[in-house]
Amino acid sequence: MLKAVPGTNDIFAQAKEYPFQEPVFRYILKTAEEVLRGAGAQMIHTPIFEYLEVFQKGVGLTSDIVVKKEMYVLEDRGGRLLALRPEPTAAIVRAYNEHGMKVWPQPVRLFTWGPIFRGERQQKGRYKQFHQIDYEALGLADPLLDAEAIALMVRIYKTLGLKQLEVKLGSVGDPEDRTRYNQYLREQLSPFADRLSPDSQARLETNPMRILDSKSETDQAILVELKLKPMLDFLGPAAQAFHQQVCAYLDWLGVPYRVDPSIVRGLDYYVRTAWEVHHARIGAKSALGGGGRYDGLSEMLGGPRVPGVGFGIGVERVAIALKEEGVAVPPDPSPILYLAPLDEAAKIEALALAEQLRPKVSVEMGYTPKSPRKALEEALKKGAKYVGFLGEGERAKGVITLKHLESGEQKELEPLQLHSLFEGPLGG
RNA sequence: GUGAGCGUAGCUCAGCCGGUUAGAGCACUGGUCUGUGGAACCAGGGGUCGUGGGUUCAAGUCCCAUCGCUCACCCCA
Structure with a gap:
């Protein structure tokens, strides 16, 4: 008998796996929509596939999504290559440019939700097709928007009833800062190259920052031994000031967070602000969602410079967290x-x-x-x-x-x- | 891609040292109950014991292979 592809799920009310029940999904989506609409953001739906270049250029050539070939690529009749979206942000920036949203009052604040596709092997909290709620504030480079995005994200989780949350906030700096930091890391780590894991040896060339969150014990031992300085120490004055401003705004808002100097985002387009929201009990992957600033993304797509900040929330992971915390979800309505x-x-x-x-x-x-x-x-x-x-x-x-x-x-x-x-x- | 664990009814599982016709609970259908409360009791349908091969008088059970699932690694949501 034919079955669903591993790593995909049928979502319906009686589904055996608790988190993948339709009322749970609806509760999450409805709650997020209320919070985001209530904050004045506008819903947008982009296609779930785009020309491959949108994601290749958008996501970055050294990102794992591209390097490890995690995109589902299909060929159109004319031979054009298309890809199922592995993340929503690049598509939204594409839409912003395509429809001339730069003439709207800035920032333009958009949100969406829907399926995301990555060719990964399934495990708890990780799927080939999963769902994200996504928010983006485009067209204005103000740390106020970063703080607002974080606050909105936290508000969604809290409104849903989640309590065991932790916001980890960092900064990946500006591209120049990252270049200086990568150079520093190469200098520090090169003498130990032969002791690093194979993955990390490769990263030494492509993206040394990734070595920092390597799970390899030997790698970690080396890192501890070297007492490396964190990325935050390498921020230029502009990025430094920006980061402090985001923190100040969050303090003002009373949104709790922990500065985590080691935060590294998986996608190449992030600059400056980067954050993740973690939950205690989701399995090996504890991130409920993540976000960051991506001022250079639009240009990577061949458009004008459009600063932006946004986040993605993993619907399946939120569903698991709701179950773990025993949050009651409204049931389907009964007939009268x-x-x-x-x-x-x-x-x-x-x-x-x-x-x-x-x-x-x-x-x-x-x-x-x-x-x-x-x-x-x-x-x-x-x-x-x-x-x-x-x-x-x-x-x-x-x-x-x-x-x-x-x-x-x-x-x-x-x-x-x-x-x-x-x-x-x-x-x- | 790598590693580990697990595959028996729609679901959760039992099945001893290999031994007759493969079982239970839940769910489903019907009856007790022919027009009235989730119960109880009785009955019924539903199985290529993941698949293929091997050992044996005999395999759900032992061996080998294979496929599938789950978890974990890498990385992310």
Whole structure:
């Protein structure tokens, strides 16, 4: 039998894996949408695939997404290469440029949500197709926007009911700063090159900063031994001031964070502010989401200089965190009325009545005639408020028998009376 | 790509030292109960025991291979 691709999930209410239940996803998306709309951001949906170049250039040639070939690439009829989006930011910047949003009042603040694709092997909290909520503030390079983005992100988590959060804030500096830092790291680490893990030896050339968060024990031992200075010590005056301003704004807002000098982002386009929000119990990957500033991204895509800051929230990881913290998620709504046909002829009568009452009243029905007892049990399982019986007796009198499940009260009503009953504030 | 653990009903699992016709609970359908409350009892449907090969009089059980799943590494959400 064919199965879903490993690392992808069917998301529906009864799904066995708790976090991947549709009501949980809806709760997360709805909450995020309320927070972000409430903050004046506007929803945008970009296609889930773009020309490959958008992500190649946007994400950076030394990023793992490109280097390790984690993008799903497809070929269009004309031979153009397309890619399923491995992250949303580059596509949003592309859209900003394509639609001339630079003439709008700046900053332009956008958000989106949807599936993201990366060719990775599945494990807990990591999937080939996962979902992100994404927020971007474009067109203005002000640390106030960085602080606001962090505050909004934290607000989303808190509104959802999460408590065990930690914001790790750092700065990756400006490109010049990073060049100086990488140079410093190469100088310090080169003498130990042969003792480094193979991965890290390669990184020594391409991106020495990545060595810093290597999980290899020998690498870490070397790092500890060398007492390397953190990136933050290499910030130029501008980046330094910017970082301090972000911190000051966060202090002013009362948003708790911890400065983490070792924060390194996986995507090449980040400059200055970089942060991650972590949660205690998500499995090996504890990041609930991350964000940063990417002032150079637009130019990498061949556009004008457009500063920007934004974040991505991993929906699956938030779902796992909600489960771990035991946060109750609103269930699917129950029907108000359950119509129970008691014989064959009543089936169409029930459906016709349901159609008349819908959509004002949420009506479900039994599609197979059953004994009143069975019908009652089914209505209870569905969580209905009322049961309407339609059978021989009702047909003769032109009524339906309506029973209120909680009180047990029951009366025979004509269809018109039924309509007016549900006119009322709660449906009686 | 690498490593480890696990594959028996839709789900959770039991199945001893290899031994007759492969089991339980949940879920589903029906009956007890022919027009009234989630129960209980009874019955029923549902299985290529992941797949292929080997050992054996005999394999769900032992051996080999293979596939799948999960977790972890790398890295990220």
